[in-house]
Amino acid sequence: MTITTRSLVVGAVASAAALLLATAGVAMAAEPPSQITIGTLYARSGPFAVSSQNQFHGLQSWADAANKDGGVMVKAFGRKIPVKIVSYDDQSSTATARTLYNQLITQDKVDVLMADFGSVLTSVAVPLAAEHHMLLIDPTGSSTTFFTKKTDYLADVSIRASSIWPIPLGEFLLHKNIKRVAILYDANDFDASQANTLKSVLVKRGVTPTYFNSVPTTESNYFVLLHTIAAQHPDAVIELGYLDNDIAFLRALSNSGLHFNMTFTIFPGQLRELLTKNVGEKVLNYTYTYPTPPEVKYTDVTYGPNTAQFIKDWKDSHSGETPNFLNAAGYNAGLIIQDMLGTASKFTQESFHHALMDISGKTTTVLGKFEINANGAQVGEFLPVAQLVPENNKNKIIVVYPETRATGKALYPAPTS
Amino acid sequence: MALLEYALMGGVLYGIFFSLVAIGLNLVFGVMRMINLAHGQFVMLGGFGACVLYQDLGLNPILGIPLAIAGAVVVGYPLYYAVVPRLQRSRDPEMLSFILFFGLAQVIEAVAVFVFGADQRSLPPETLGAGSVGLLWQQFPDSWWLAASVSVVSILGLYFYLTRTKLGFATRAVMTNREEALVTGIDVDRISVIALIMGLALAGMAGVFVPFLLGSVDPSIGTGLTTSSFAIIIIGSLGRPLGTVAGGLVFGLGSMLMQTYFSSWSNLVPYGLLVIIVLVRPTGLFGRPLRQA
Numbered sequence: 001m002t003i004t005t006r007s008l009v010v011g012a013v014a015s016a017a018a019l020l021l022a023t024a025g026v027a028m029a030a031e032p033p034s035q036i037t038i039g040t041l042y043a044r045s046g047p048f049a050v051s052s053q054n055q056f057h058g059l060q061s062w063a064d065a066a067n068k069d070g071g072v073m074v075k076a077f078g079r080k081i082p083v084k085i086v087s088y089d090d091q092s093s094t095a096t097a098r099t100l101y102n103q104l105i106t107q108d109k110v111d112v113l114m115a116d117f118g119s120v121l122t123s124v125a126v127p128l129a130a131e132h133h134m135l136l137i138d139p140t141g142s143s144t145t146f147f148t149k150k151t152d153y154l155a156d157v158s159i160r161a162s163s164i165w166p167i168p169l170g171e172f173l174l175h176k177n178i179k180r181v182a183i184l185y186d187a188n189d190f191d192a193s194q195a196n197t198l199k200s201v202l203v204k205r206g207v208t209p210t211y212f213n214s215v216p217t218t219e220s221n222y223f224v225l226l227h228t229i230a231a232q233h234p235d236a237v238i239e240l241g242y243l244d245n246d247i248a249f250l251r252a253l254s255n256s257g258l259h260f261n262m263t264f265t266i267f268p269g270q271l272r273e274l275l276t277k278n279v280g281e282k283v284l285n286y287t288y289t290y291p292t293p294p295e296v297k298y299t300d301v302t303y304g305p306n307t308a309q310f311i312k313d314w315k316d317s318h319s320g321e322t323p324n325f326l327n328a329a330g331y332n333a334g335l336i337i338q339d340m341l342g343t344a345s346k347f348t349q350e351s352f353h354h355a356l357m358d359i360s361g362k363t364t365t366v367l368g369k370f371e372i373n374a375n376g377a378q379v380g381e382f383l384p385v386a387q388l389v390p391e392n393n394k395n396k397i398i399v400v401y402p403e404t405r406a407t408g409k410a411l412y413p414a415p416t417s
Numbered sequence: 418m419a420l421l422e423y424a425l426m427g428g429v430l431y432g433i434f435f436s437l438v439a440i441g442l443n444l445v446f447g448v449m450r451m452i453n454l455a456h457g458q459f460v461m462l463g464g465f466g467a468c469v470l471y472q473d474l475g476l477n478p479i480l481g482i483p484l485a486i487a488g489a490v491v492v493g494y495p496l497y498y499a500v501v502p503r504l505q506r507s508r509d510p511e512m513l514s515f516i517l518f519f520g521l522a523q524v525i526e527a528v529a530v531f532v533f534g535a536d537q538r539s540l541p542p543e544t545l546g547a548g549s550v551g552l553l554w555q556q557f558p559d560s561w562w563l564a565a566s567v568s569v570v571s572i573l574g575l576y577f578y579l580t581r582t583k584l585g586f587a588t589r590a591v592m593t594n595r596e597e598a599l600v601t602g603i604d605v606d607r608i609s610v611i612a613l614i615m616g617l618a619l620a621g622m623a624g625v626f627v628p629f630l631l632g633s634v635d636p637s638i639g640t641g642l643t644t645s646s647f648a649i650i651i652i653g654s655l656g657r658p659l660g661t662v663a664g665g666l667v668f669g670l671g672s673m674l675m676q677t678y679f680s681s682w683s684n685l686v687p688y689g690l691l692v693i694i695v696l697v698r699p700t701g702l703f704g705r706p707l708r709q710a
Contacts, residue, residue: 045526046637049535092637187681215676216684218641220631223557224427224673225680231420244537248632255542255558257549278539278633 032077035084039110041100046092047244051326052117055139058330072338076347086110098124105132112337119143119190129153135349139333143189147377152353154376157336158329158367161377162193170201172385172401173236176412182211182234191240210234219245222252236262243267247278254283261413264288268388270325284388284395286414291386291397292325293367301364304335310366332367339363424677426555430565432669434630437568438623439646440661441616447592447656448612451514455522457642459617463624464634468538478544478625485621493614529636537633560629571619576659588612648687652694654701663702
């Protein structure tokens, strides 16, 4: 059979066409998106609304700042790309959140998925993200149940895991030789994890809590509970709940006439202004809490603004309003996403996770050292123990433990007001 | 023993307060045969009213009581004539009222978020008295006693209205049989709108004490209060407002005792009791069995 000129020409044209198509396919695969979509939820109503919206505002602030700068550097495409936040209101409902997370993944097909505030609203996102092989950026969900096994689909970026978060508190109690400890906690992932961790720290050193009970997360009347606790004659009362629980607990405590040598609640350290507005300075006198950034300051950071710069930028863009921890947590989540996109060699979820593991342990931000383990738990971002001490009719946060980070001495037992 | 006594006394005070929270719902159902699923939202608005009076106007939050009554008239009268006659003419007014008032509840909550924000609001206890009052060697804050006193006075007032006034007799006639009352010449619409206004007023009055007894008020508490109220009126007797007192006491005592001895389960109390009462005595503690023709 002879090869004719005609067949040669046909073959050459076919080869050229195939080469062209192949090149076009490669070019299409490498086409960068016009925007990086970050999908998240927030609660406009319900028990988590205040915390969630503060965190969301932090993320929005980061996005605005990034877009003012022309977008975030995406290493996979070698250029800066603007970010867009795609968000929905979950009304503090896990059922609604589940549906909306699913929508973000399957309908909106967001590039980056970020959870709403807290362990309760994050809990429904964790299995969903894993099912869809999508990395979940988790700003403030710290429940130990999330981090039980190795995963490529979860990263806790802005809050320490509950399995280690309360360790300094437990060590402080032991350091002060406080033997009679009452622990009252909400029956949800976040608070129960903390309570169990705290209990195990104490029990390991021979201190068994004199009271260790849970209440429903919706509990709002602590009056009789406090008297039940007081009947055990504890020296320290540790209340682990959410914002509205802390408010109701502190109100009931001030109303009850009871006094304990030490009282600890979580949210004065995160939302001090709101707590003060609701319960008053006097009620918070000498209580203990976890102080959080930006109350805890980081001068030397490796990524993003340091604490002073963050506070200044926030005040400038929010009419002088001082940022709180949840604003910082949302902002920090954005910073970590930015660092992740600037490190990931490919624009895939797997590459994003590798990038986070690469920057883990090497990055310090406004929230402290970013370090996650193979299970996705945040093991950096240390939170010490602080006491609210009155000074000129206002409370000042004094870090009291560990001693290497202390800015003052704990007043124990707390004076009666 | 001291713990038990404290829980019992606390339970009685708490239960009396919750009787006031729930009694308006029962009155509205008893007269109009409609379930006001927005009842908790009106309680919530009463709480915000008290907060606004104190925090924004510098007035004592107790003035929220007359404000609640005035608000109930302003809201209740147009609300009734806008929806109820239409609902009454429909094929299934009870079910439709369920849906309509559910929608109203969502609207009220959304508007409350818009107007007041999502933040919790609380009031200093000193506004209702900085001390505590003791009875039977048990001390409770002034706000608890005041809430219980207002509740007792309001419930007694309702009792006297129903048993000693012409309008009250007519109300009871409507509650017994709406159609027969209509045929006998009773102005059923007038009786019903008064009952709705009274129901909303009682809810708003209860709301004034929510920041004191429940720690704080925020737009999301309404649904939980409606659910608790519903459980209380079923326990007491659906359609018999004064049976609500028994339901409230059972609820209060159950909650405080569970808080003392099994705190993790304290939220289950109203619903557990509801199930038991419905199984054992379906008409409620104070219900009368219906005569079968």
